[in-house]
Amino acid sequence: MEEEELGQGWLCTVHEAWKPVQLKTGTWGRKYVAIKRYRDNVSPNQPTWESLRDEATIGTAVDHPNLLRVQEVIETDRGPHLVMELLDGVTLDRLTTDGRHLVPLMPPLALEIIYQVALGLHSLHTLEIDGKPVFPVHRDVKPHNAFLTRDGRVVLFDYGICHFTGMKLQDLPNQVYGSCHYMSPEQALGLVDITHMTDQYGLATMLYQLIAGRYAYEGCAQNILYDVVNPEKSPPLDLIEQRCPQVVPILRRCWQNNPKMRYPNMRWLARALWQARRTYQSINNLAVVRPALTGWTLPSSTPTRRVATAPMPTAHE
Structure with missing residues (x-):
């Protein structure tokens, strides 16, 4: 079930959605995902119609922590829907x-x-x-x-x-x-x-x-x-x-x-x-270690997962 739009481009939109999953306790819960699909005004006759299918080919094949993987492809009359991890x-x-x-x-x-x-x-x-x-x-x-x-x-x-x-x-x-x-x-x-x-x-x-x-x-x-x-x-x-x-x-x-x-x-x-x-x-007499890319938070009142309130330290700090 789609809930809100996370972003859009000239061809596709990305929505937050959830699907029911059975938990280890035997009860049912929700798993939140991101779904990428064509915009409503995109016609199947457009030359670019196959681009999302190409993206699904690559997305389902990648397997690396620094690459977003397509978990599932749902075929519809409006073209493929790509189900992906919902990043926070x-x-x-x-x-x-x-x-x-x-x-x-x-x-x-x-x-x-x-x-x-x-x-x-x-x-x-x-x-x-x-x-x-x-x-x-x-x-x-x-x-x-x-x-x-x-x-x-x-x-x-x-x-x-x-x-x-x-x-x-x-x-x-x-x-x-x-x-x-x-x-x-x-x-x-x-x-x-x-x-x-x-x-x-x-x-x-x-x-x-x-x-x-x-x-x-x-x-x-x-x-x-x-x-x-x-x-x-x-x-x-x-x-x-x-x-x-x-x-x-x-x-x-x-x-x-x-x-x-x-x-x-x-x-x-x-x-x-x-x-x-x-x-x-x-x-520069700093600890020679990989820096932690953390320390910023999202606003609790903001539904989107793509906005940060406290950016990481800048060059002026």
């Missing part, structure tokens, strides 16, 4: 804003967040279905699609434009897929033949945003995409050098226009993030 926490885009502008986080916290996303992406990139690799590429790595739970787990979700072998909805030539602030040059150029290294670009841009408190590129979408594909353009790194110089070589490598010049895979990038965090902590 906040999306990273809410965590890094005070309602008016972006707020930078302390570097160890930002590095731990991105480290967890990198682990999830490595699992996604090496995914096999029926014993065969399908080479998924998320293509939409951004704060809006990463969730921080109350217990400090970062979960990447939304496989709606994930590119993989065997996908039903084929990409159109010269069509741009992704979000302009986090696109790689190959995405911005509309190239069809992309690899897992594409996600490194978006993840590095997320890291930049969490530490600098601003987007890597500013302006309208057209200007941003022009800057992304221009090899002579690069985001300003002065704020990063001031707050966490250990991150600068990571960003430069992930932002290489040639994907082959980036890290070989996400595991290599995760190791670099781990080392950067430890070095920063050591130089």
Whole structure:
């Protein structure tokens, strides 16, 4: 039974729902889940109709604590309904804003967040279905699609434009897929033949945003995409050098226009993030430990599970 809308995009909506479950005591209780389905105005005749079925293919196959798994797929005359874990926490885009502008986080916290996303992406990139690799590429790595739970787990979700072998909805030539602030040059150029290294670009841009408190590129979408594909353009790194110089070589490598010049895979990038965090902590006389991504609470009067009232420590504290 659906109860409330948690969020929506141009194609789908996500609702909180519950289903009856039998408890160990023999009595019946409620299990709360999230259900993703097409919006009511989406027609089965639209070319994008198969996108949710592709998302179900990836979502039911993933198995990693930093990836959101689709628990069940319910087929209806309105297309598939994806039943997922109902996460209790906040999306990273809410965590890094005070309602008016972006707020930078302390570097160890930002590095731990991105480290967890990198682990999830490595699992996604090496995914096999029926014993065969399908080479998924998320293509939409951004704060809006990463969730921080109350217990400090970062979960990447939304496989709606994930590119993989065997996908039903084929990409159109010269069509741009992704979000302009986090696109790689190959995405911005509309190239069809992309690899897992594409996600490194978006993840590095997320890291930049969490530490600098601003987007890597500013302006309208057209200007941003022009800057992304221009090899002579690069985001300003002065704020990063001031707050966490250990991150600068990571960003430069992930932002290489040639994907082959980036890290070989996400595991290599995760190791670099781990080392950067430890070095920063050591130089700044901090305990060299993984920071706890907890310490914030949700408002008791707010029904949604996607709003935080007390953000994590920022770079100004």
